[in-house]
Amino acid sequence: MADTLPNIQIAADTWVDIYAASGIAVGTQVSVINNGGHALYLYSGATAPTEAPNKGSSFGFAPVEANRTAQNQSGDAGAWVFSFAASSIINVAVV
Numbered sequence: 456m457a458d459t460l461p462n463i464q465i466a467a468d469t470w471v472d473i474y475a476a477s478g479i480a481v482g483t484q485v486s487v488i489n490n491g492g493h494a495l496y497l498y499s500g501a502t503a504p505t506e507a508p509n510k511g512s513s514f515g516f517a518p519v520e521a522n523r524t525a526q527n528q529s530g531d532a533g534a535w536v537f538s539f540a541a542s543s544i545i546n547v548a549v550v
Contacts, residue, residue: 462490465536465543470503473534477547484529484550487536489519491543497525501532508537526550 463476474481489495496508496516508516516537519525527534529550536545 460547462544462546465491465495465538465545467538467541468507470498470535470537472503473536473547479547479549481533482530484527485534486524486526486548486550487519488524488546489521489543490546491538491540492521493538493540493543494521495519495543495545496537497527498535498537499527499531499533500535503535507539
């Protein structure tokens with residue numbers, strides 16, 4: 456098991472680069488635990504999306520409910536997370 460990394464605070468209405476925030480190398484498969492009380496949205500791509508996920512639809516984005524875990528794919532060019540609510544928290548680990 457890999458060492459636990461510090462939690463990452465996710466500001467509302469801002470795409471956060473999971474790799475940059477965690478210090479994990481781009482392309483590494485990661486597990487993201489949503490430790491906040493609100494759903495988050497994950498996106499894989501080299502750059503952040505130019506818009507927020509539609510609150511009524513998760514098309515193109517992977518929703519992660521509170522207290523749930525999601526993983527990306529090894530080799531992804533980037534990994535991003537978005538929250539509509541303030542004070543969201545994630546923890547990231549190498550898979």
